[in-house]
Amino acid sequence: MANLFRELRDPETGRWLPKEVWYRVRGAIAVFLSLAVLLGGGWFVYGKVHDAWLGYRTAEDYIDPAGVADVVVEIPQGSSTKKIADILLAADVIRTGKAFERVAASDPNVRKIQYGLYKLRTQIPAKTALQMLLDPANQIKNQFQIREGLRLSEVLTSLAESTRVSERDFQAALKNRAALGLPSWIGKSNEGFIFPDTYNLPLKPTAGSILKLPITEFKKTVQDLGFEERAAALGYKPYQVLVMASIIEREVGRDEDRAKVARVFYNRLEKGMLLQSDATVAFAVNKTGTVWTTPKERQSNSPYNTYKHKGLPPGPITAPARKALEAALSPADGKWLYFVPINLDTGETVFSETLAEHNAATAKLQQWCLASAENRKKCS
Incomplete structure (x- = not known):
């Protein structure tokens, strides 16, 4: 630095040399201007690249996971990914359906989205929307x-x-x-x-x-369940098997007994016997809350009275759940023709091939019913 100042002064008088000072100042200005141009150009290029990148990112998707406002959307039962994307797009949750479909295609959990109402945010990234739909906390329970x-x-x-x-x-x-x-x-x-x-x-x-x-x-x-095909394999029409499942639903309390009861009824049908289902009689006389029936009720002339009319009743007596449907399609192997619960608290049931065996099991039920006043109420 000392050498620089010596070059700008006269060595004999020590005075500043204006011309040398000007040359140095002009050079410094030129360097500064060049640097300013370089930096300005770089900033301009950066701005253009950043704007282009931002435009590319936001052309198909929003970028702020916080979104703008709350919104409630309804996902209908059985909606496809495209249907969900269309719903989110219409509610301004996502910017394009294409963005959501692309994100969903890479996430197998999309199949776990439940139908119903969801509280989401508008203008959020497609990935955020998918995460919110998969979070049970965002589902409105009604x-x-x-x-x-x-x-x-x-x-x-x-x-x-x-x-x-x-x-x-x-x-x-x-x-x-x-x-x-x-x-x-x-x-x-x-x-x-x-x-x-x-x-x-x-x-x-x-x-x-x-x-x-x-x-x-x-x-x-x-x-x-392949209901129609499996019903045909049993030798029955699907509606007949649905009717059978509805009877099983009302007659059986324990999971392990459903397929056995189905076999009892199928065996009776194949032998031309009356089904003698109290559940169908209760339906015939419009009795709810119990499947127990009286001798008088079992005299009903209703076509649903399987104590009087052979075969299945003309229609279901309830809407069976999946387990009853499965039992009607897959009856257990056995030659049973009778069944009776012998303990209404535990649901323990005896399956019999002969009437004598069935009568003995029925006697056990009667003993249980008479064991206490509480039991008698359950048997009425």
Whole structure:
């Protein structure tokens, strides 16, 4: 630095040399200007590249996982990935359906998305939207349940209470059978296909949209079970097997007994015997809450009275759940013609091949019923 200043002064007088100072200042300015041009150009190029990259990223997808505002979306039952993408796009949750479909294609968990209502955010990345749909915490729980073993009138009463849609509306919706989309082999009765399960209530519930949920689940279940093909393999029509499953649903309390009871009834049918199912008699006389019947009730002339009429009743007596459907399709191996529970608390049931064996088992049930006042109530 000292040498630099010596070069800018006269060695004899020590005075500044204006011309030398000017040369040095001009050189410094030139270097500074060159550097400024270089930096400015670099910043300009960076800005253009950044804008191009940002534009590329946001052309198909939003980038802020926080989003803009809350939004509620409804994912219908059985929606495909494309259908979900279209719904999210319409609600401005995602920027393009293509972005969501691409993210979903790389995540096998997309199949776990449940139908129902979800609280999401608008303008979020497709990946964030998928994560939110897979998180149960974001699902709005507004559910109703259809319990196993209920006849249709009980189901409609329960639905009216839990959904605030009138029974009259449900009955009207059931009359429009073409709109229900039922399998072609379903009979005229409305019993049998309002599948028991727990469902998420639609955003704007109507009788039709509510009934669509259990009916869709019924169709999916019979398809999964290969119902028509397996019924044919048994030598029965699918509707007959559905009727059988409905009887099993009402007659059997324990999982391990369903296939055995199915075998008892199939054996009786094949031998031309009366089914003698108390559950069908209870249905015939409109008795709910129990399958126990009286001798007088078993004299009913209803075609559902299998103490009087041979063969299966003309229609289901309830909507069977999957386990009863499976039992009707896969009866156990055995020659049993009779069954009777001998302990109503445990459900213990005796299966017999002869009437003598059955009478002995029935005597055990009678002993159990007489063992206490509480037991007598359960046997009435």
